[in-house]
Every structure is written in structure tokens, then in C-alpha cells.
Amino acid sequence: xxxxxxxxxxxxTDEIMTIVAARELRxxxxxxxxxxxxxxxxxxAKKLQAPNAVLVYESGTIGAKPTKPPLSIGDGELAETAxxxxxxxxxxxxWLQAGRVDVGFLGAAQVDKYGNINTTVVGDYDHPKVRLPGxxxxxxxxxxxxxxxxxxxxxxxxxxxxxDFRTSVGNYKGGNSRASLGMTGAGPTxxxxxxxxxxxxxxxxxxxxxxxxPGRTVEEAIAATGWALKVSPEVMSTEPPTxxxxxxxxALQAGA
Amino acid sequence: MATFQTLAQAxxxxxxxxxxxxxxxxxHLIPYAAGHEIxxxxxxxxxxxxxxxxxxxxxxxxxxxxxxxVFSWGGNPGVGSLPRFRDAVEEGWPHAIELEEHSHAGMAxxxxxxxxxxxxxxxxxxxxxxxPDHTATIATIECPxxxxxxxxxxALRPDVSIIHAQQADRDGNVGLWGIQGVQKEAVLSASxxxxxxxxxxxxxxxxxxxxxxxxVVTSIAHVPRGAHPSYAHDYYVRDxxxxxxxxxxxxxxxxxxxWIKAHVLDTTDFAEHLRMIDNELVASR
Numbered sequence: 068x069x070x071x072x073x074x075x076x077x078x079x080t081d082e083i084m085t086i087v088a089a090r091e092l093r094x095x096x097x098x099x100x101x102x103x104x105x106x107x108x109x110x111x112a113k114k115l116q117a118p119n120a121v122l123v124y125e126s127g128t129i130g131a132k133p134t135k136p137p138l139s140i141g142d143g144e145l146a147e148t149a150x151x152x153x154x155x156x157x158x159x160x161x162w163l164q165a166g167r168v169d170v171g172f173l174g175a176a177q178v179d180k181y182g183n184i185n186t187t188v189v190g191d192y193d194h195p196k197v198r199l200p201g202x203x204x205x206x207x208x209x210x211x212x213x214x215x216x217x218x219x220x221x222x223x224x225x226x227x228x229x230x231d232f233r234t235s236v237g238n239y240k241g242g243n244s245r246a247s248l249g250m251t252g253a254g255p256t257x258x259x260x261x262x263x264x265x266x267x268x269x270x271x272x273x274x275x276x277x278x279x280x281p282g283r284t285v286e287e288a289i290a291a292t293g294w295a296l297k298v299s300p301e302v303m304s305t306e307p308p309t310x311x312x313x314x315x316x317x318a319l320q321a322g323a
Numbered sequence: 324m325a326t327f328q329t330l331a332q333a334x335x336x337x338x339x340x341x342x343x344x345x346x347x348x349x350x351h352l353i354p355y356a357a358g359h360e361i362x363x364x365x366x367x368x369x370x371x372x373x374x375x376x377x378x379x380x381x382x383x384x385x386x387x388x389x390x391x392x393v394f395s396w397g398g399n400p401g402v403g404s405l406p407r408f409r410d411a412v413e414e415g416w417p418h419a420i421e422l423e424e425h426s427h428a429g430m431a432x433x434x435x436x437x438x439x440x441x442x443x444x445x446x447x448x449x450x451x452x453x454x455p456d457h458t459a460t461i462a463t464i465e466c467p468x469x470x471x472x473x474x475x476x477x478a479l480r481p482d483v484s485i486i487h488a489q490q491a492d493r494d495g496n497v498g499l500w501g502i503q504g505v506q507k508e509a510v511l512s513a514s515x516x517x518x519x520x521x522x523x524x525x526x527x528x529x530x531x532x533x534x535x536x537x538x539v540v541t542s543i544a545h546v547p548r549g550a551h552p553s554y555a556h557d558y559y560v561r562d563x564x565x566x567x568x569x570x571x572x573x574x575x576x577x578x579x580x581x582w583i584k585a586h587v588l589d590t591t592d593f594a595e596h597l598r599m600i601d602n603e604l605v606a607s608r
Binding site for chain 2 (some may be wrong): 102103125126127128137138139140141142143145146152153154155156159160163164187192195196197198199200201202203204205206207210211232233234235236239245248249250251
């Protein structure tokens with residue numbers, strides 16, 4: 068699935084997803100980024116509307132300015148370009164837990180309608196069908212960042228009614244249940260997929276389809292969701308990627 | 324005071340069957356040469372501790388060295404999964420392993436507690452997750468001053484911790500720089516420690532942001548490029564191509580076993596292993 072942009076070039080679905088995620092970051096934001104698409108999106112945002120965004124990687128690099136998307140969370144260029152390099156205990160305690168991170172960017176294997184995520188197992192914990200990498204930094208990013216953005220390609224195996232394992236907490240069981248856990252951060256505020264964008268209902272905490280990317284349909288979004296997806300009465304259309312966005316993204320990735 | 328030894332002697336003296344070992348290095352400075360030597364010496368029933376098991380523990384698990392793994396993220400960074408880890412958990416090959424699973428923040432707190440000589444560490448973590456249902460070493464604790472509910476995790480106290488560093492001086496003081504991970508905490512929480520180093524120098528480089536005095540280090544071995552395919556900042560870069568290639572090597576049991584036999588068991592030391600890797604790289608071009 069591709070979309071034509073104003074220059075006549077086609078953007079891939081992953082490119083649209085990355086560009087839409089980049090647009091969510093305001094200038095000056097302190098962003099705790101995971102590797103892969105979130106890292107690419109955050110680096111793209113720095114070249115667009117958020118030149119002063121501060122990228123924090125869990126390897127302890129604060130204010131990293133990589134010239135190309137790093138393969139790992141701890142590539143050398145992150146340390147070379149950082150404002151500060153601190154130990155792993157320090158990054159989690161002084162910087163994340165203490166509330167110095169505005170946005171945590173998370174991926175997942177599974178997400179439910181409340182934005183809780185699973186990165187631990189598919190199937191039973193003791194006899195899993197698929198053993199996934201596990202928690203990493205995600206549970207505390209999900210708890211302590213002021214808000215979190217989730218990025219995930221949308222299909223019914225990933226967007227599930229019941230998680231196989233709750234690794235990191237989003238809006239928990241809905242309503243005010245997240246706040247009752249004593250979490251300091253507000254939780255997930257957006258899920259960006261290759262089909263569209265979901266945002267939580269302010270009362271129930273359930274994620275609702277609020278925007279569709281170019282060429283995508285509500286029917287597709289519903290079919291790719293394992294719960295009965297609610298659709299906002301005014302679903303917006305994602306602005307197609309501009310030629311500048313696409314050019315900057317491709318230049319970033321060409322450096323990889 | 325630290326003793327200078329060959330890596331083979333350092334492992335033979337300090338790593339015994341049934342020990343708990345922590346091999347740290349957060350993407351950077353991962354002590355691969357020491358991992359290979361543990362495989363060569365056929366150690367068994369190890370409890371292996373590491374925040375990010377990475378390819379180094381995929382190799383140990385696949386060779387049957389591991390009984391229990393204490394960890395927080397078991398993947399191949401930027402590539403995908405660790406096939407030997409998955410095969411052990413999903414299919415019990417070469418044998419089943421026990422998991423003690425935490426988050427990064429929890430593991431970091433456990434190392435800090437161990438290094439501090441405290442019984443446990445405290446954090447705001449794990450609340451609402453299913454990890455406490457499966458991991459016995461996570462408990463709720465009440466703050467005696469505010470009444471806030473917090474999470475306690477017990478100190479890590481490895482029998483031996485193993486790290487790689489850029490430099491040691493001739494007195495056995497160790498220095499490293501770049502991404503520093505939890506190496507200091509790992510060494511200070513352990514009963515014994517082994518450090519492999521890129522070079523032995525008269526005076527530690529001023530860039531060393533982490534320094535471990537000789538008297539907290541048990542053994543030092545000089546192993547240039549001993550962190551490959553990980554990296555040593557300002558010495559060599561991460562071999563991302565190797566990490567990508569690992570997936571295909573590790574995915575198949577026979578391919579993995581043959582690779583380890585040729586590259587680890589049939590090599591006498593890490594220098595010979597690296598010559599082999601370098602020659603393969605030249606041949607592939």
C-alpha cells in the first residue's frame with residue numbers, strides 16, 4: 068500500500084507511519100526513544116518541526132544527535148553526539164523515574180484497546196508459542212514518561228481483545244484504573260499504525276480510530292483490529308507526506 | 324590487587340560449574356571473548372545474569388552452559404530475536420532453562436543494591452504488569468515515610484562478574500569510556516571479577532569516565548578486540564553486519580552447532596577466532 072505525495076512520488080506505509088509519528092513531536096520535547104521506527108521518527112522530527120527535541124536512549128545517552136538511524140540502542144554514534152552519557156541505573160532512576168521525560172515512544176508485539184502492551188510471550192508464559200524479547204525499559208517508560216506514543220503495524224494478531232501477557236501498562240482496565248495504580252505519567256495518548264491513528268476516549272480510556280492515512284478505509288481498520296474498534300464520528304484524513312518530509316526521511320535512512 | 328592472567332586461566336580460576344555469572348556491557352564492551360572461553364571450557368549449570376542477553380548468551384544457551392537466566396530484554400538489538408534462547412524456552416533444546424525475568428529499571432536497581440551492600444533495591448516499577456505473577460523476586464513495599472506503595476527487588480550478588488574495558492594500567496587499575504551500562508555496579512556487586520581489556524597502558528587515558536581500582540578487580544586478561552561483534556569506543560565499531568548474519572547462523576540447530584565448533588571449540592583462543600572471522604569477511608567480498 069502506497070500513497071502519492073505532492074511531488075508525484077509514492078510513500079510506503081512504513082514511511083507514512085514514521086512521518087505521522089514524527090509530526091506528533093513538538094519542539095523541545097524530551098523523548099525517550101526505542102530502536103527502529105520510533106528512533107527514525109524522532110530523528111526525522113528533529114529535522115522538521117522539532118529541531119530542539121532531546122533524544123534520550125536507554126543506553127544512557129541524553130541528547131544524542133545521530134546522523135543516521137542507529138541499528139542498536141547503544142551504537143557508538145549515540146555516545147559521541149550526546150550532551151551527556153550516564154550509566155543505565157542513572158538513566159532509569161534520575162531521568163525517567165524522576166519525571167524528566169515528556170514522551171516515551173514504545174513499540175509492541177500486541178496492544179489492547181486500552182493501550183496496554185505485550186512484548187513478553189505469545190501463548191502461555193510457561194509454554195509459549197513465541198518467546199518475545201521481554202520487558203526491557205518499557206514498563207517503566209509506560210509508567211513514568213509524562214505520556215507515551217505507541218507505534219505498531221495494524222493487524223488482528225497485534226491489535227488483540229486479550230493480551231497474552233501485560234508487559235507494560237497503558238490505560239490498564241479503562242476509566243480511572245490507571246490513575247489508581249499510582250502512576251505518575253498520563254499513559255498512552257496516541258497509537259500510530261500503518262492504517263491510521265487511534266486516540267483514547269477521555270472517559271473510558273479506550274482507543275478509538277480518529278484518522279485514516281491516504282487510501283485507507285474504516286473497513287480495513289476494523290478488519291485489522293481484534294476488538295470491536297470504535298470509530299470517531301469525525302474521522303480525519305492524514306495529510307499526505309510532503310515531498311520535504313519524504314526526502315528528509317529517505318536521506319536519514321540512506322545514511323544507515 | 325588484580326592478577327594479570329591469560330583469559331583461559333582467569334576463567335578456569337574464577338568460573339565454576341553451578342556459579343552465577345554476570346557478563347555486562349550495554350550493547351558496548353560486551354565481553355564476547357570471555358563468553359567463548361566459558362564455552363571452550365565446557366562450564367555447566369550456570370546462572371547467567373545480564374540485562375540484555377544479546378548474542379553472547381544465545382551462544383551460551385545453545386551450547387548447554389545455562390541452567391537459569393536472569394534478564395530483562397532477550398533480543399538481537401535492531402535485528403530481532405535470539406534463536407537459541409527461543410529454542411530453549413519454546414522447545415527445551417538443548418535443555419529447558421529457567422527464567423527470572425525483570426525490567427531494565429528493576430535489573431539496574433538490583434545491581435545498585437548489590438554494589439551498595441543492601442539487601443534490596445527500590446523503584447516505582449512493575450505495577451499493573453503481569454511480571455510479578457511469574458517472577459518471585461518482585462515484591463511490594465510501603466514507604467515508611469509517605470506510605471506510598473513501591474516495588475522492592477533483591478540485590479544481585481553474582482559469584483563472578485565479567486566485563487570488557489578499553490584499558491588497564493600496569494598496576495591493574497581499569498578504565499573505560501563511552502556507553503558505560505552497569506559495568507561498575509556488576510563488578511562491585513560480585514564476589515570475584517574478571518576484566519578483559521583492549522590494551523595495557525602506563526597511564527589510563529583521561530577519557531576514562533569509569534575507573535575501577537585494582538583492589539576491586541580479581542583478574543585482568545589482555546584480549547584485543549575482545550568485545551567483537553560488540554564494540555570498544557574509539558577502538559573499533561560495532562560489527563552490525565555480524566549481528567545481522569547471526570540470525571541465520573543461530574536459527575538452525577545444526578548450523579549453530581557447526582559454527583560454534585569451527586569458530587569457538589576448534590580455535591585455541593579469541594585471536595584465532597578473530598583471524599577466522601576476518602578471513603571469512605575477506606572471502607565474502
